[in-house]
Amino acid sequence: xxxxxxxxxxxxxxxxxxxxxxxxxxxxxxxxxxxxxxxxxxxxxxxxxxxxxxxxxxxxxxxxxxxxxxxxxxxxxxxxxxxxxxxxxxxxxxxxxxxxxxxxxxxxxxxxxxxxxxxxxxxxxxxxxxxxxxxxxxxxxxxxxxxxxxxxxxxxxxxxxxxxxxxxxxxxxxxxxxxxxxxxxxxxxxxxxxxxxxxxxxxxxxxxxxxxxxxxxxxxxxxxxxxxxxxxxxxxxxxxxxxxxxxxxxxxxxxxxxxxxxxxxxxxxxxxxxxxxxxxxxxxxxxxxxxxxxxxxxxxxxxxxxxxxxxxxxxxxxxxxxxxxxxxxxxxxxxxxxxxxxxxxxxxxxxxxxxxxxxxxxxxxxxxxxxxxxxxxxxxxxxxxxxxxxxxxxxxxxxxxxxxxxxxxxxxxxxxxxxxxxxxxxx
Amino acid sequence: xxxxxxxxxxxxxxxxxxxxxxxxxxxxxxxxxxxxxxxxxxxxxxxxxxxxxxxxxxxxxxxxxxxxxxxxxxxxxxxxxxxxxxxxxxxxxxxxxxxxxxxxxxxxxxxxxxxxxxxxxxxxxxxxxxxxxxxxxxxxxxxxxxxxxxxxxxxxxxxxxxxxxxxxxxxxxxxxxxxxxxxxxxxxxxxxxxxxxxxxxxxxxxxxxxxxxxxxxxxxxxxxxxxxxxxxxxxxxxxxxxxxxxxxxxxxxxxxxxxxxxxxxxxxxxxxxxxxxxxxxxxxxxxxxxxxxxxxxxxxxxxxxxxxxxx
Numbered sequence: 001x002x003x004x005x006x007x008x009x010x011x012x013x014x015x016x017x018x019x020x021x022x023x024x025x026x027x028x029x030x031x032x033x034x035x036x037x038x039x040x041x042x043x044x045x046x047x048x049x050x051x052x053x054x055x056x057x058x059x060x061x062x063x064x065x066x067x068x069x070x071x072x073x074x075x076x077x078x079x080x081x082x083x084x085x086x087x088x089x090x091x092x093x094x095x096x097x098x099x100x101x102x103x104x105x106x107x108x109x110x111x112x113x114x115x116x117x118x119x120x121x122x123x124x125x126x127x128x129x130x131x132x133x134x135x136x137x138x139x140x141x142x143x144x145x146x147x148x149x150x151x152x153x154x155x156x157x158x159x160x161x162x163x164x165x166x167x168x169x170x171x172x173x174x175x176x177x178x179x180x181x182x183x184x185x186x187x188x189x190x191x192x193x194x195x196x197x198x199x200x201x202x203x204x205x206x207x208x209x210x211x212x213x214x215x216x217x218x219x220x221x222x223x224x225x226x227x228x229x230x231x232x233x234x235x236x237x238x239x240x241x242x243x244x245x246x247x248x249x250x251x252x253x254x255x256x257x258x259x260x261x262x263x264x265x266x267x268x269x270x271x272x273x274x275x276x277x278x279x280x281x282x283x284x285x286x287x288x289x290x291x292x293x294x295x296x297x298x299x300x301x302x303x304x305x306x307x308x309x310x311x312x313x314x315x316x317x318x319x320x321x322x323x324x325x326x327x328x329x330x331x332x333x334x335x336x337x338x339x340x341x342x343x344x345x346x347x348x349x350x351x352x353x354x355x356x357x358x359x360x361x362x363x364x365x366x367x368x369x370x371x372x373x374x375x376x377x378x379x380x381x382x383x384x385x386x387x388x389x390x391x392x393x394x395x396x397x398x399x400x401x402x403x404x405x406x407x408x409x410x411x412x413x414x415x416x417x418x419x420x421x422x423x424x425x426x427x
Numbered sequence: 428x429x430x431x432x433x434x435x436x437x438x439x440x441x442x443x444x445x446x447x448x449x450x451x452x453x454x455x456x457x458x459x460x461x462x463x464x465x466x467x468x469x470x471x472x473x474x475x476x477x478x479x480x481x482x483x484x485x486x487x488x489x490x491x492x493x494x495x496x497x498x499x500x501x502x503x504x505x506x507x508x509x510x511x512x513x514x515x516x517x518x519x520x521x522x523x524x525x526x527x528x529x530x531x532x533x534x535x536x537x538x539x540x541x542x543x544x545x546x547x548x549x550x551x552x553x554x555x556x557x558x559x560x561x562x563x564x565x566x567x568x569x570x571x572x573x574x575x576x577x578x579x580x581x582x583x584x585x586x587x588x589x590x591x592x593x594x595x596x597x598x599x600x601x602x603x604x605x606x607x608x609x610x611x612x613x614x615x616x617x618x619x620x621x622x623x624x625x626x627x628x629x630x631x632x633x634x635x636x637x638x639x640x641x642x643x644x645x646x647x648x649x650x651x652x653x654x655x656x657x658x659x660x661x662x663x664x665x666x667x668x669x670x671x672x673x674x675x676x677x678x679x680x681x682x683x684x685x686x687x688x689x690x691x692x693x694x695x696x697x698x699x700x701x702x703x704x705x706x707x708x709x710x711x712x713x714x715x716x717x718x719x720x721x722x723x724x725x726x727x728x729x730x731x732x733x734x735x736x737x738x
Contacts, residue, residue, distance in 0.1 A: 201440065202541065202562055203559075203562035203563070204561075314517070318518060319537065319542045
């Protein structure tokens with residue numbers, strides 16, 4: 001039996017409302033309460049946490065690890081190291097690999113890979129449709145049995161509303177949340193950046209807000225019709241926030257996430273034609289950022305996530321309309337949000353920020369994680385809330401280097417990541 | 428005195444007024460060279476220029492080729508079909524290979540906006556934008572303004588209408604930037620689908636009825652309607668386009684006396700412009716082509732290290 005005591009930190013556990021200086025005890029990889037500490041013998045490992053925040057292990061429910069099929073970009077091993085270095089103890093991997101995760105066989109294969117190579121917990125999502133083709137339902141029930149925690153065609157969006165309705169109804173049978181990448185293909189066309197003054201000036205095809213909003217509205221209506229949960233991924237438009245807020249007020253089971261790059265940068269960054277500012281959905285305007293922040297603060301957007309999407313340098317270093325969408329995110333997301341939302345805007349306190357990375361995604365995914373409660377798996381993130389630092393993508397654990405956050409200065413950083421009582425990374 | 432210090436010409440957006448004027452003044456000096464029986468000066472002797480046209484073009488390529496030859500540069504032409512891009516080589520690698528062959532200047536025509544900037548950021552060689560997607564076509568705008576100035580003198584306060592598919596037009600964008608800097612008033616004219624009101628953020632007037640403004644214009648610049656590329660939802664038919672926005676004989680009558688008729692070419696006779704109107708005395712379409720040569724000589728001369736207007 002091994003015991004660990006994380007001593008003297010500011011313990012923040014939004015799931016229980018705990019927020020104060022104290023100790024956190026772990027025995028055999030599980031949290032234990034103070035009153036259970038009458039165990040004798042064996043050694044106690046002490047982790048001094050004075051001046052640090054002791055939070056439940058952070059959860060990022062939106063990452064791309066590229067395995068199987070594109071292991072030159074990222075692997076389970078390298079991706080989970082990024083997660084650990086960013087303070088994340090659990091991630092949900094998206095199914096748009098090659099082949100796609102659209103069968104129990106692929107789920108099982110990946111789980112074996114994860115067992116061998118992962119530094120943190122990796123939960124899997126399965127495809128909604130076969131091959132992410134948007135035409136036929138994937139074997140959702142079999143994938144649930146194999147262990148997926150959500151279904152999504154992320155990267156693609158099911159355009160056929162009838163099929164989407166059937167997917168929702170079917171997934172409801174398993175209590176499985178459906179995640180949707182909200183993009184109307186007709187309205188977006190070959191758009192690669194926000195449709196606005198900058199796309200007009202640069203001559204780049206526009207990706208209009210309405211291309212997202214119309215699918216958010218569709219998802220709200222289908223969620224209401226089927227009384228089943230839909231989670232809107234990486235929301236970027238201020239209009240989407242308004243739709244979501246109104247629907248949530250009526251009790252619709254709709255939820256949403258926002259990514260740090262959509263709050264940190266605007267479409268003006270594309271002036272450089274640098275493909276590291278190209279992601280799907282695209283960077284938008286300051287007005288959208290303000291509305292997204294409002295949505296995060298009032299709980300309309302209850303989850304934060306990275307959409308960690310590695311691509312090799314040679315793939316990104318091409319003409320911008322030919323470059324793939326997506327950027328790295330796991331190593332910088334906590335720092336970006338803490339800098340922006342806690343320090344600069346003072347829009348959230350640490351407890352609010354941590355809730356959006358722990359109890360909220362855990363509840364959505366029905367995972368018994370994201371809490372420091374006795375009996376839960378001992379996933380912990382230690383955070384230095386005031387540490388100033390600069391991100392150097394050259395030092396990244398990722399196999400790729402596609403980050404627009406290179407050289408950005410942050411305040412706040414994870415300094416130690418503990419998974420099941422075991423330290424997997426520390427600064 | 429201002430001194431030219433750009434190695435590249437990527438676009439008009441971001442250029443200073445004096446830089447534009449320096450190119451136009453240098454073009455004036457080079458215009459004389461083309462009118463001599465010996466049409467060559469030694470300014471770029473020993474320099475190598477590659478015309479790298481990833482998107483097909485004849486007039487712009489020939490114009491750059493002749494401009495470089497008149498400056499005594501060695502010129503190589505490369506088009507998509509002959510290049511390794513067809514074999515999957517990246518633009519960066521192809522251009523790096525050209526540089527390894529000691530190309531001093533690369534004139535790039537490419538369908539991707541920003542492709543010239545992309546190369547300029549990565550190469551020592553001078554990059555001259557000969558059209559990058561819907562972004563910019565700076566030498567076209569410069570030759571358009573040169574032609575206007577030859578006829579109208581200063582462009583300050585002059586009313587210039589640009590008619591047609593503005594949304595997808597690099598010529599329109601470069602013209603907007605050039606004309607605004609030179610003080611002209613710019614009218615963008617065309618259907619709401621191709622001339623969104625958001626262009627007003629660039630300091631121009633947007634107009635969806637040609638007949639409302641045709642009598643005020645000092646210049647009417649008609650853009651080619653690219654019906655081979657046009658997705659049909661932008662307007663119902665060429666016939667309807669011509670009826671609403673074509674410079675027909677009936678409309679040409681309403682032009683002010685002295686109004687210049689311009690077109691970057693190639694023209695679609697009977698679509699954006701009536702055939703006889705294109706050939707009429709007020710049309711300066713072929714002069715634009717001639718001036719293109721002088722403007723491109725000026726651009727190559729300056730970007731190759733010329734410090735100012737040649738004596």
